[in-house]
Each structure stands twice: as C-alpha cells, then as structure tokens.
Amino acid sequence: MKYSLRLRVLMASGLILLISVGLIVFSVMKSFERVQLDLIKKELAVGTNVLLTAASIVDQKLVMPHRMPDERFNQVESEVLGLVLDRKGVVLWRSHSSLDEILYYSVQFDEKKMDFSRYSGPEGSYFLYDVDVVLDGVPLTFLTMIPATEYEEMFVAFRSNLLISLSLTALMMMIVLWFGMHWSLIPIRKLADNLQRIESGHTSRLEGVYSRELVALTDALNQLLNNERQQRERYRDAMADLAHSLKTPLAVLQSVQHSQTMQKNAGCEEVGIIIKEQVHRMNQIINYQLQRAVTRQRGLVKHQTDVAGTVGRISRTLNKVYYDKQVELSTDIEEGIQFSAEEQDAMEVLGNLLENAYRLCLQQVRVCSQTVSQDGKCWVLCQVDDDGAGVPENRREDILKRGVRADSRTKGQGIGLAVAMDIIDSYDGTLTIGDSELGGASFKLMLPI
Structure with a gap:
C-alpha cells in the first residue's frame, strides 16, 4: 500500500506525540503520587509525634490527656485518626475522631519500627504511620491514620484533567502540523501537478517558480524533457526522410508492375508477381523500422x-x-x-x-x-x-x-x-x-x- 508523503509525516508525528503524551502522563502521575504521599507521610508523622508527646505511663498504665494538643484528634468528624495499642494489638486509647471507626489492624511490634504504609481492609483503605516504642517499660504502638478515599478521588481527577489537557494540546499540535505540512508541500504538489500536465500532453515543460531546494530538480527535468523531445524529433525526421526517399522508387516499381500485369504475356505476369511481392516486403520493412524508431524512444508523457x-x-x-x-x-x-x-x-x-x-x-x-x-x-x-x-x-x-x-x-x-x-x-x-x-x-x- 502506497502512502503520500504528507500522510507518512503526519502518521510518524502522531505516533511520536502519542508516545510523548504517554510518557508525560506516566512521569507526571508518578511525580504527583510521590509528592502527595510525601505530604501525607509528613502529616501523619506530625500527628504521631503529638501522640508520643502527650502520652505518659502511670503505674504501668497508659495515660492520655482528655484533649489533645492537635485539635484534629478532638473533632469527631476529623479525617485524622489516632490510636495507641499494646503489644497484642488491644486498643488502649483512641482519639475522638476515631470513635466511629472499626479497625482490624494486626500489630507486629518492633521497637525500632517507624513504618508508613497503605492499609486496605473490610472497613476501607487508609494511609498508616506506625511507630513502636517502649515507654517507661511498656511496649506501645502509636498509630495515626487518614482515609485514602480523598487522595484516590484527587488522583483520578488530576489524571483525567491531565489527559484531557494533553490530548487537546496534542490535537492542536497535529492541526498546526497539518497546516505546516500543507504549506510546506505546496511546491512539491505544484511540481506533481505540472508533471501530470506533461504526462497528459497539456504542456511540454515544467513551468512556474519553485522553491530553492527544487530548482535543480526542475531544471534537470526540463533539460531531460527537452533532450528527449529533440531526440524523438531527430529519429522521426530521419525515418521520415528514409520513407520519403523510398516513395519514388516504390511508386515506379508499382507502376511497372501494374503495366506488366495489364499485358497478357505469361512472362510479364511472373515478373509482375515478383515485383508485387518485393514492393509489399519493402513497405513492411519501412513500416517496421518507422514503428521501431518511435516506440524505442517513448517519452515521459503517458497516454490513455x-x-x-x-x-x-x-x-x-x-x-x-x-x-x-x-x-x-x-x-x-x-x-x-x-x-x-x-x-x-x-x-x-x-x-x-x-x-x-x-x-x-x-x-x-x-x-x-x-x-x-x-x-x-x-x-x-x-x-x-x-x-x-x-x-x-x-x-x-x-x-x-x-x-x-x-x-x-x-x-x-x-x-x-x-x-x-x-x-x-x-x-x-x-x-x-x-x-x-x-x-x-x-x-x-x-x-x-
């Protein structure tokens, strides 16, 4: 299958744009995800430090203030949740914001662990910041959480907006590229139109003013057309001269043959037959040579x-x-x-x-x-x-x-x-x-x- 130069360039450019858009979307989304997760991690780490600062041990029991310094833990509708668990995973304390939350989190106590992760369970999906410490001899797990729903909605919305923006940008670039290709290929299209006019016999040379890059090509084609036309004319003239020079002797032979056949002499009839055969043969040879001279010099013009x-x-x-x-x-x-x-x-x-x-x-x-x-x-x-x-x-x-x-x-x-x-x-x-x-x-x- 043959494709035009414009279509080839547009297809190649479209493929490049498609790959570029895909790479941009992937890179931007990864960067966005990394930045958002860093912000969430820092936010949860600050909340965990607040819980650690507020906690105290009295008679080997955890004591937490009634109101936390961070108001997000005191508000029932807050999305920042705080919990303190013992080594077995039993909840010793929970913030007011987590009273209506049910968590099936499995504790694996490690004194040196400070872990940021994403937790998904029957109750939903959360980002967790888990710190295990031994406070006055009591092993405790301080846990801060935030629902992942808002982040997921924001991530999906950002990705959709990014795809729409980049798609519109790519479409505009393709339109601009198409117009640029259309404008850039005007000289080539003009050259192709003139070549078609030459093939159809409407003109004998490339006419008009062409861009600098095509001048050498058009000059060479015009020279080729001129040489080809002159060569055909020389061959045609030479063969015409040959045919013309043979017309007179052929006419004489034909007249002699005719006059001989008018006579009833048997010998003359035989001579007339011989002359007739030779004249016919000479006519065929002349026609053959004329035809061969023309056909072997077929030019650039295409006829139908x-x-x-x-x-x-x-x-x-x-x-x-x-x-x-x-x-x-x-x-x-x-x-x-x-x-x-x-x-x-x-x-x-x-x-x-x-x-x-x-x-x-x-x-x-x-x-x-x-x-x-x-x-x-x-x-x-x-x-x-x-x-x-x-x-x-x-x-x-x-x-x-x-x-x-x-x-x-x-x-x-x-x-x-x-x-x-x-x-x-x-x-x-x-x-x-x-x-x-x-x-x-x-x-x-x-x-x-």
Missing part, C-alpha cells in the same frame, strides 16, 4: 487509450477484410478499462494480435480484457483467443522473433509480432502464448497501469 473502442475499430476493419470467412467475434471487456499507451501503439499491438487471430482461426475469435494485480502492481490484461490450429509449445518463443511466422503457408514476412513486441517492451509489458479454451492459440497481453 480505450480498449473497447480500439478493439471495435480494428474488428470492423477485419470483418470487411475477412468477410468471406464470417468470423464470429465475442468480447468480454471490463467497462472503462484503458491501456496506458498511445492510441497508435495500442492499435498496432491489438491490430497484429487480432489480425493473426482472424487469419488463423476457423470461425471463432474471443477478446477478454480486465484489470489484474500481480507482483504488487496493477496491470491491464487483454487476451485474444481463437479456434485455429494453435501454436506448438516449442515454437511459442520463436514466433515472437522478427522474421518467424507461426504458419508458413500464409502470406507475410513475420515481422508483425516483432513490431508488437517492440511496442510492448517499450511500455514494460509482456506477451505470452498459450492454449485457448476455444481450441486454438491464446495471446495474453499485459501492460502496467
């Missing part, structure tokens, strides 16, 4: 030729030529299918294939054409079948060579298919010969779209 229309014009002519044979032609041509070739070249190739089919068939000829995919490319397939004698497998490659004919009993010089092959090669196409379902030969022509 309607397959159905071309087959129709050729078949109408051949039906007149082979009127006595009453050939039955059937067609199965995909609607709107076109050859990427000049009309003259398409007429030459299909004309050769259809003329051979008409000449060698018994009565039936079939033409099928459709688009196919092969080797990752799109092709136009045109298949010409007949019900004749067919082509032996050991001769299929040979008859595509100049001067070799499939049927030596018929007239011709064997250069028709060679001309067709020259044209097909110039368009990077292929021509293969196989067996037809009608019983004769099957010629499969494939040209790239």
Whole structure:
C-alpha cells in the first residue's frame, strides 16, 4: 500500500506525540503520587509525634490527656485518626475522631519500627504511620491514620484533567502540523501537478517558480524533457526522410508492375508477381523500422487509450477484410478499462494480435480484457483467443522473433509480432502464448497501469 508523503509525516508525528503524551502522563502521575504521599507521610508523622508527646505511663498504665494538643484528634468528624495499642494489638486509647471507626489492624511490634504504609481492609483503605516504642517499660504502638478515599478521588481527577489537557494540546499540535505540512508541500504538489500536465500532453515543460531546494530538480527535468523531445524529433525526421526517399522508387516499381500485369504475356505476369511481392516486403520493412524508431524512444508523457473502442475499430476493419470467412467475434471487456499507451501503439499491438487471430482461426475469435494485480502492481490484461490450429509449445518463443511466422503457408514476412513486441517492451509489458479454451492459440497481453 502506497502512502503520500504528507500522510507518512503526519502518521510518524502522531505516533511520536502519542508516545510523548504517554510518557508525560506516566512521569507526571508518578511525580504527583510521590509528592502527595510525601505530604501525607509528613502529616501523619506530625500527628504521631503529638501522640508520643502527650502520652505518659502511670503505674504501668497508659495515660492520655482528655484533649489533645492537635485539635484534629478532638473533632469527631476529623479525617485524622489516632490510636495507641499494646503489644497484642488491644486498643488502649483512641482519639475522638476515631470513635466511629472499626479497625482490624494486626500489630507486629518492633521497637525500632517507624513504618508508613497503605492499609486496605473490610472497613476501607487508609494511609498508616506506625511507630513502636517502649515507654517507661511498656511496649506501645502509636498509630495515626487518614482515609485514602480523598487522595484516590484527587488522583483520578488530576489524571483525567491531565489527559484531557494533553490530548487537546496534542490535537492542536497535529492541526498546526497539518497546516505546516500543507504549506510546506505546496511546491512539491505544484511540481506533481505540472508533471501530470506533461504526462497528459497539456504542456511540454515544467513551468512556474519553485522553491530553492527544487530548482535543480526542475531544471534537470526540463533539460531531460527537452533532450528527449529533440531526440524523438531527430529519429522521426530521419525515418521520415528514409520513407520519403523510398516513395519514388516504390511508386515506379508499382507502376511497372501494374503495366506488366495489364499485358497478357505469361512472362510479364511472373515478373509482375515478383515485383508485387518485393514492393509489399519493402513497405513492411519501412513500416517496421518507422514503428521501431518511435516506440524505442517513448517519452515521459503517458497516454490513455480505450480498449473497447480500439478493439471495435480494428474488428470492423477485419470483418470487411475477412468477410468471406464470417468470423464470429465475442468480447468480454471490463467497462472503462484503458491501456496506458498511445492510441497508435495500442492499435498496432491489438491490430497484429487480432489480425493473426482472424487469419488463423476457423470461425471463432474471443477478446477478454480486465484489470489484474500481480507482483504488487496493477496491470491491464487483454487476451485474444481463437479456434485455429494453435501454436506448438516449442515454437511459442520463436514466433515472437522478427522474421518467424507461426504458419508458413500464409502470406507475410513475420515481422508483425516483432513490431508488437517492440511496442510492448517499450511500455514494460509482456506477451505470452498459450492454449485457448476455444481450441486454438491464446495471446495474453499485459501492460502496467
């Protein structure tokens, strides 16, 4: 699958932005989590120090003041909870803020432990700060807690806001990037449009002012187009001169042959037949050389030729030529299918294939054409079948060579298919010969779209 340069850049930029947004969200959320947990830890540590400062031991029993210095422990609706437990986990004291809380916390006494952790139990989720001390010989666990619900809600809200903000930012960046790409690719799009105009034959060179980076390319392409056009003209002029120089002697030979055939002398008739054959051969050679000179110098301009229309014009002519044979032609041509070739070249190739089919068939000829995919490319397939004698497998490659004919009993010089092959090669196409379902030969022509 082919993608435009703009789409490639946008896809790559979108992928980079997506990865960047993901990394930013991960980094920011980790930093936010670390900062929030540090703040909660410090808050709980301060509360634990308040409990330690207020605690005293009298007769091996814990004594706590009725009101704590930190008012958060005295308020019933406060979220900061305070508890003091003995070694077995029995609650010896709890703050007013924790009176309605049920805690199933398992104490593992360790005199040197100062632990900050997150606790989740049936009663909910809490952040805990646990300090184990031995106060006047009595092992005690001072525990401060705060519900994790508020933190979780804040964490989710912050993450949602961060994702929305970064997504909007990324979308704005993509829009700006798209406009930037659109503006930056204007010279390339202009160059592509001009190349399409050249291919369609509307102009012969790249016109307009291009950016500094494309000037060297456009100048080189214009020079290439100019050289190619001049070379084609030189070849065409040379072949035209050759054809013109041969017209007069050919005309003389034809007139002599005509005058000789008007006479009833048998010897003159034989001379006339010989002259007629040689004139016909010279005409074929001239046409072949002219066609080869043009097709081997195919330029950059790409033409489109309607397959159905071309087959129709050729078949109408051949039906007149082979009127006595009453050939039955059937067609199965995909609607709107076109050859990427000049009309003259398409007429030459299909004309050769259809003329051979008409000449060698018994009565039936079939033409099928459709688009196919092969080797990752799109092709136009045109298949010409007949019900004749067919082509032996050991001769299929040979008859595509100049001067070799499939049927030596018929007239011709064997250069028709060679001309067709020259044209097909110039368009990077292929021509293969196989067996037809009608019983004769099957010629499969494939040209790239």
